[in-house]
Amino acid sequence: MSNITIIGGGLVGSLLAIFLARRGHAVRVYERRPDPRRTDVYAGRSINLVVSHRGWTALRAAGVEQAVKAITVPVHARLTHDREGHLNRVPYSIDNRAIWSVSRGELNRRLLNEAEKLPNVKLFFDHRCLDVDLENATCDLDHNGDKVQVKADVVFGADGAFSAVRSRMMLGRFTYGQEYIEHDYKEVAFPANPDGTPKMDPHCLHIWPRRWFMLMGLANLDGGFTGTLFMPHHATAQSPGFDTVQGEEAVRRFFAEQFPDVEPLVPDVVEQYLRNPQSSLVIIRCDPWQVNGRVALVGDAAHAIVPFYGEGMNAGYEDCKVLNDLLNEHGDDNWHEVLHRYATARKPNGDAIADLSLRNFVEMRDLVADPRFLLRRRIEGSIQARHPGRWLPLYSQVKFSDIPYADAWREGLRHDRIMEEVLAMDGVVDRWDTDPTVQRAVEEKVLGLL
Numbered sequence: 029m030s031n032i033t034i035i036g037g038g039l040v041g042s043l044l045a046i047f048l049a050r051r052g053h054a055v056r057v058y059e060r061r062p063d064p065r066r067t068d069v070y071a072g073r074s075i076n077l078v079v080s081h082r083g084w085t086a087l088r089a090a091g092v093e094q095a096v097k098a099i100t101v102p103v104h105a106r107l108t109h110d111r112e113g114h115l116n117r118v119p120y121s122i123d124n125r126a127i128w129s130v131s132r133g134e135l136n137r138r139l140l141n142e143a144e145k146l147p148n149v150k151l152f153f154d155h156r157c158l159d160v161d162l163e164n165a166t167c168d169l170d171h172n173g174d175k176v177q178v179k180a181d182v183v184f185g186a187d188g189a190f191s192a193v194r195s196r197m198m199l200g201r202f203t204y205g206q207e208y209i210e211h212d213y214k215e216v217a218f219p220a221n222p223d224g225t226p227k228m229d230p231h232c233l234h235i236w237p238r239r240w241f242m243l244m245g246l247a248n249l250d251g252g253f254t255g256t257l258f259m260p261h262h263a264t265a266q267s268p269g270f271d272t273v274q275g276e277e278a279v280r281r282f283f284a285e286q287f288p289d290v291e292p293l294v295p296d297v298v299e300q301y302l303r304n305p306q307s308s309l310v311i312i313r314c315d316p317w318q319v320n321g322r323v324a325l326v327g328d329a330a331h332a333i334v335p336f337y338g339e340g341m342n343a344g345y346e347d348c349k350v351l352n353d354l355l356n357e358h359g360d361d362n363w364h365e366v367l368h369r370y371a372t373a374r375k376p377n378g379d380a381i382a383d384l385s386l387r388n389f390v391e392m393r394d395l396v397a398d399p400r401f402l403l404r405r406r407i408e409g410s411i412q413a414r415h416p417g418r419w420l421p422l423y424s425q426v427k428f429s430d431i432p433y434a435d436a437w438r439e440g441l442r443h444d445r446i447m448e449e450v451l452a453m454d455g456v457v458d459r460w461d462t463d464p465t466v467q468r469a470v471e472e473k474v475l476g477l478l
């Protein structure tokens with residue numbers, strides 16, 4: 029049994045606490061913010077995210093799958109809205125598989141409750157980590173102006189994209205990269221009907237793709253949706269930006285021109301846009317993820333990514349599951365081996381999901397409205413249906429499987445090359461949907477190239 033300090037009691041820190049406490053370790057979690065079960069640290073905002081296959085695999089292994097399932101809404105398809113209000117529904121998989129929308133605050137509260145039920149977990153709120161002694165696994169914390177020092181056998185930094193634990197690691201031999209993407213985001217709440225029913229299909233992820241920017245909407249349990257507008261920080265020749273869409277008149281015009289079907293759903297959309305904060309999106313890559321077998325990073329502290337695959341938290345949950353598996357394999361007192369293997373195994377996957385997430389942004393804001401892309405999707409679906417063991421589309425590999433992200437990324441690039449050749453074949457673009465001869469030729473070509 030080891031004494032474990034976890035810095036950060038957010039989405040990943042709270043799950044890691046459950047995993048480690050169930051193994052018998054004494055776990056102390058130090059969280060900078062007040063207890064979210066007593067104070068509304070999310071300031072009334074309805075921020076939500078999706079849990080997908082990897083997240084569920086980890087939640088199940090930690091014994092909290094049912095506790096979380098109860099607060100989710102299944103989402104089976106993307107539904108795109110064009111400027112004229114036409115809708116196009118594209119299922120996420122040929123077998124109607126779902127991703128699951130959940131409120132960030134509700135999920136965090138649930139996991140903290142589950143962690144607190146375990147007698148060997150202690151939660152400390154309003155404790156900000158200031159520094160970590162990497163040799164001795166000792167943390168210096170600030171608690172309402174008082175200095176607190178905590179010694180442990182192992183420290184986990186689950187303190188998010190701007191991790192204090194990582195900051196100390198950076199003073200040693202450490203590789204670090206931080207990249208802000210050009211797009212920022214702003215959230216807008218879509219209300220439910222007065223009787224609590226949703227105004228749009230809650231089982232779809234709604235997307236208003238506008239090539240260089242996009243709005244998306246994800247259902248909440250209360251019948252409302254959280255809308256997120258992703259748009260460049262600075263306007264360009266092709267696209268408006270947050271710096272130009274400013275002031276009541278400009279914002280009203282922007283929504284009327286770009287998202288005419290949104291204003292009837294969200295009558296105060298202009299007021300919300302003007303009131304709600306604008307946030308940036310950062311990608312963080314670093315190496316190594318552990319030092320001395322005593323201090324390790326998990327979740328966004330190790331791999332902050334852009335949110336376009338909805339995998340940041342899911343990847344963090346997979347970190348926890350991999351750690352748990354390695355403890356099963358190598359024993360609970362062999363931290364040196366376990367943390368070394370954890371960091372070596374996870375780092376390439378952290379890099380891969382960072383790349384995959386950027387790629388999915390292009391797909392969401394642009395390609396989902398592109399007929400050629402939609403045709404490719406139909407062809408892939410048909411090949412998968414006829415040869416399920418031989419073709420699993422990239423999206424399914426990422427969202428509905430445990431295939432390591434790095435392998436999925438490599439396989440996805442191979443699929444791109446194959447589908448380029450397929451789309452260049454005679455008759456495919458014009459007749460694939462209607463001509464069985466073209467369909468047979470495509471199938472033979474794909475199977476030959478696989």
Ligand SMILES: Cc1cc2nc3c(=O)[nH]c(=O)nc-3n(C[C@H](O)[C@H](O)[C@H](O)COP(=O)(O)OP(=O)(O)OC[C@H]3O[C@@H](n4cnc5c(N)ncnc54)[C@H](O)[C@@H]3O)c2cc1C
Nearest residue numbers: 036038039040060077078157187188327328338340341342
């Ligand atoms: C707009 C948006 C949408 C997203 N959608 C999805 C999605 O659909 N699916 C998905 O899987 N992921 C999604 N993500 C990513 C997801 O939010 C993150 O990957 C996830 O929150 C990471 O969890 P974490 O616990 O590692 O970090 P965080 O959630 O950032 O938690 C870190 C915790 O550490 C605390 N902390 C920070 N510094 C200190 C300190 N010095 N001392 C003590 N405590 C500290 C913080 O207060 C916080 O509670 C989205 C992200 C964004 C921005």
